[in-house]
Amino acid sequence: MSRYRRMSFNKFVRNVFAHILLFVLSVIWLFPVFWIVLTSFRGEKGSFVPYFWPKSFTINNYVQLFTDTQQFYYAKWFMNTLIVAVFSCLLSTLYVLGISYALSRMRFKMRKPFMNVALILGMFPGFMSMIAVYYILKGLNMTQSLLALILVYSAGAGLNFYIAKGFFDTIPKAIDEAAVIDGASRWKVFTKITIPLSRPIIIYTVLTSFLAPWTDYIFVSVIMGDNYDKYTIALGLYKMLEKEFITTWYNRFAAGAVIVSIPISILFIIMQRYYAEGASGAIKG
Template sequence: MSKHTEVKAQSQGFLHDQRKRRIAADVATYILLGVLAVIWLLPIVWIFLESFNKNTAPYQSTFFPTEYSFDSYIGLFTDRKVLDFPRMFLNTFIISIFTCLISVWFVLSVAYCMSRMRFRGRRSFMNLVLILGMFPSIMSVVAIYFILKAIGLTSDGMTILALILVYSAGTGAGFYVMKGFMDTIPISLDEAAMLDGCTRWQVFTKIIIPMSKPMIVYQAITGFLIPWLDFVMAKVIARTQENYTASLGLWLMLEKEYINTWFGRFAAAAVIISVPIAILFIVMQRFYQESMSGAVKG
């Protein structure tokens, strides 16, 4: 066998071994991803099927239900004497909608000021916000409660307003991501618009906001999900069931006196709570894709 033939055979063997290793790595990757997908989807499938379980007891002999019915969904909205879940759901929806709108406006305004304006104390303010963001928000729960109590916002009729203020007030501090996006928008567009007679307000509303749609979508989703999923702040501020949010309602359903009769309804409520989140993601994804395609075309 010539030296050239031997080298060619060795290279073919190396390529063959490399191909085997690549196939083995791909198989191992897909197996791992499949196992992780099952682990991730199994609780979701289980809670969805459990919401249709005719047996509402929390402890059962089988993992999946054996009999199915809509009793949990029907009872969740018709039996309002013990736990008024529809009222809790409505409270949460109102709080989340207003928080979403206010937070988007706050973040846009602060990010625009930090990105486009230069003023004394700007860098110090940004550093201060960055440092404060390193501390968990739960540290301020007690202080926030006593501030709200001092101004009379912890009474039954003011709880929803108090929660909207609490969730919205600090959102402007989360301007860093939005500011980073606005920094990528050429400032020459602002200058050209001002030369044509536009004011800063017109530049902000006619140029910056339309070009920031992807980040507006992100902030809208974040602003909606924070009050929708929060438990700690709602638990501290809301004192009666009339002012409870959906997360507090779910927590009550697992209490000792309710769990045996409300566990099926707990599963049904968990499914219902996920519906607005899914709708929000679907709708916002469409706007995100449209804004990104428009940006590419521009």
């Protein structure tokens, strides 16, 4: 009995320490978020103040973010980002699902070498190719355009097929074979059987494909140059922190950061269950 009590006490102590650690980590993670929200409502201007809690609160930072367009065009940049993210997401999802299904279900020559090469190429960060990509776009006269951003973000999406392929591998091939025996084509098997069974990985792919262009700064800064009208949110917010603008625009920058985080937060809250299922299904595969 004493041994059982000792084990229960040790388990209780471990749980207490685990919860304390999780609480500390959550505070560390949430503190910057809480601070940027407070700053977005702060009435005092300036990038630095010697106190944490604002002395006055206002919503003018949000209002002026959209109405003061003499220097920055936040509303236009928001729409540019949304357009690029939506179209990049659609193209990337189509690429990833198509390549993943082909590699999961079909057997053809050079399949294994292709997967190995794709795995190696996927280990290199995308920004290593940004100079080459820029000169290719410049040769095609496509720089400083939203179409260029959409092509850049979606072109390499096919290399990210491993997670989706792992999920497709968990779907029994006997289902496909039964449908083929009944006269279904590969396209019908894919669209009528595999896709309805793959909602978790589709949502996972959509979320990851949407998030990349929504938050990217590096490729936008290289491709867009000084074309203010075609900026996206990430580059526009960075420009607000330049020395000549930071005093006036810092609070508005915080407001812009809060606004840009809302759509992606809503998406993750609504679809987090499917996101987790997609990732876990791929790991099992």
